[in-house]
Amino acid sequence: MKKYFLLIIPILANLILCAQGDISADNNDMMRSNHKIYVVAAVLAIILTAIFIFLFSIERRLKKLENSPSANR
Amino acid sequence: MNWLYKKWWKCLCVALLFYVIVGSFFVPLSPGISKVSPITFSPDSLYTFQITAYNAHFKNPEAGKVQFWMKSGNDYYCPDSVRIINDNKAEVKFIISSLYQDSIKQPNFDIVANNDLDGTFALREGTTFIKTYTGTKDSLAAKTIAHLDDSIGSALKNESKERITDASVLYTNGSGKLFKCAVEVKHNKHQFTAFPYREILYETIRNTFFHVPMWFVMTALVFFSIVYSIMFLAKGNMRYDVYAHQAIVAAILFGICGLCTGAVWAKNTWGQYWVNDPKLNGAAVGVIIYFAYIILRGSITDDIKRARIAAVYNIFALVVFLLFIFIIPRLTDSLHPGNGGNPAFSKYDLDNSLRIFFYPAVIGWILLGFWILSILIRMKLIEQKHEL
Numbered sequence: 001m002k003k004y005f006l007l008i009i010p011i012l013a014n015l016i017l018c019a020q021g022d023i024s025a026d027n028n029d030m031m032r033s034n035h036k037i038y039v040v041a042a043v044l045a046i047i048l049t050a051i052f053i054f055l056f057s058i059e060r061r062l063k064k065l066e067n068s069p070s071a072n073r
Numbered sequence: 074m075n076w077l078y079k080k081w082w083k084c085l086c087v088a089l090l091f092y093v094i095v096g097s098f099f100v101p102l103s104p105g106i107s108k109v110s111p112i113t114f115s116p117d118s119l120y121t122f123q124i125t126a127y128n129a130h131f132k133n134p135e136a137g138k139v140q141f142w143m144k145s146g147n148d149y150y151c152p153d154s155v156r157i158i159n160d161n162k163a164e165v166k167f168i169i170s171s172l173y174q175d176s177i178k179q180p181n182f183d184i185v186a187n188n189d190l191d192g193t194f195a196l197r198e199g200t201t202f203i204k205t206y207t208g209t210k211d212s213l214a215a216k217t218i219a220h221l222d223d224s225i226g227s228a229l230k231n232e233s234k235e236r237i238t239d240a241s242v243l244y245t246n247g248s249g250k251l252f253k254c255a256v257e258v259k260h261n262k263h264q265f266t267a268f269p270y271r272e273i274l275y276e277t278i279r280n281t282f283f284h285v286p287m288w289f290v291m292t293a294l295v296f297f298s299i300v301y302s303i304m305f306l307a308k309g310n311m312r313y314d315v316y317a318h319q320a321i322v323a324a325i326l327f328g329i330c331g332l333c334t335g336a337v338w339a340k341n342t343w344g345q346y347w348v349n350d351p352k353l354n355g356a357a358v359g360v361i362i363y364f365a366y367i368i369l370r371g372s373i374t375d376d377i378k379r380a381r382i383a384a385v386y387n388i389f390a391l392v393v394f395l396l397f398i399f400i401i402p403r404l405t406d407s408l409h410p411g412n413g414g415n416p417a418f419s420k421y422d423l424d425n426s427l428r429i430f431f432y433p434a435v436i437g438w439i440l441l442g443f444w445i446l447s448i449l450i451r452m453k454l455i456e457q458k459h460e461l
Binding site for chain 2: 031032034036037039042043044047050062068
């Protein structure tokens with residue numbers, strides 16, 4: 001179970017980093033340029049990140065299986 | 074559960090998502106007016122309005138005659154002259170005499186454009202008319218005509234002369250609809266496939282294919298989970314408990330995706346990462362309920378006991394989840410579309426051009442959700458076999 005909570009932390013950490021941007025609303029100009037097309041890019045990046053994190057977690061579980069004594073019999 | 078190992082639906086998932094992610098970026102946004110300056114104007118001077126459009130085709134040969142109007146309430150006012158600079162830029166000269174300022178009830182003017190290719194598009198309340206002080210009507214009329222004679226150049230005077238004579242006639246008979254002109258257009262709708270142009274949203278309307286289906290996937294997985302929870306309670310097969318548990322894990326993955334994509338979208342449209350919207354808070358509670366499910370499972374060591382308690386909790390969780398995601402946001406006002414109604418399926422929220430991508434997107438993402446679920450389930454079953 002623990003690994004799923006670990007999985008969430010990197011995603012939420014991203015939010016905390018962005019929350020500091022409140023002092024400089026003008027820094028957000030890039031996101032709003034070109035009629036806000038970069039917002040779509042950011043959304044796609046978030047979804048991809050989540051899928052990659054899922055893949056890494058699956059791989060870790062798989063490695064554990066490969067190294068387990070019962071699997072090597 | 075043979076379908077877990079079948080390949081065809083995974084291929085379908087890839088094809089649909091490929092179509093949506095790549096295809097949707099080739100569809101442009103409908104034409105729209107993004108900027109008009111100056112944003113205020115007063116009577117009796119000739120103003121040159123700089124109009125900046127987006128995705129328009131003013132210079133295109135197919136566009137035909139490019140027309141502009143200033144619209145106040147239901148009245149259309151014609152500009153004096155129009156100069157097209159390029160596809161997305163135009164200059165419009167416009168004047169209102171102070172004689173008629175009282176006939177303008179709505180001071181916020183929409184700027185409306187039309188051509189044969191782009192159809193009709195507008196910037197609502199793009200510029201505001203500021204009335205000057207008015208004395209009695211008679212003295213004002215005299216003053217205005219004198220003012221036009223004196224201070225404005227001869228070119229303008231010639232331009233406005235006809236109008237001024239008209240004006241005095243109109244003034245005397247009191248109809249006051251001087252500049253109102255006939256509106257004749259060939260097409261009202263743009264002549265190519267395009268997503269709707271919405272102020273504030275702009276290109277982010279494409280997020281409909283990415284943010285919205287996340288919640289569809291979560292709901293589908295949660296329903297899958299409850300089916301197996303009930304089946305576990307009925308038959309007691311431990312495999313069903315694995316299915317139900319892994320479905321919740323996959324659902325949380327998509328729930329977090331939905332929250333994060335929603336936060337980024339909200340920051341750039343509503344202005345903040347988190348606003349106090351019933352749907353946002355409901356979704357957050359929905360995801361937290363399923364975190365509690367995972368924690369509950371982790372706290373019980375006995376296998377059968379854990380499976381049973383988790384299954385019962387899952388049934389209650391679904392009720393609360395549906396309540397917070399689907400029912401409460403519809404009873405109150407929400408920033409999300411379709412408040413107090415059925416969002417995403419109404420004809421106002423979803424254009425036909427969006428539909429041809431939205432429905433494949435929903436199916437594609439749901440299939441991806443079940444693909445992830447199938448990997449999680451197979452993984453868990455192997456782990457159990459090896460007693461990890």
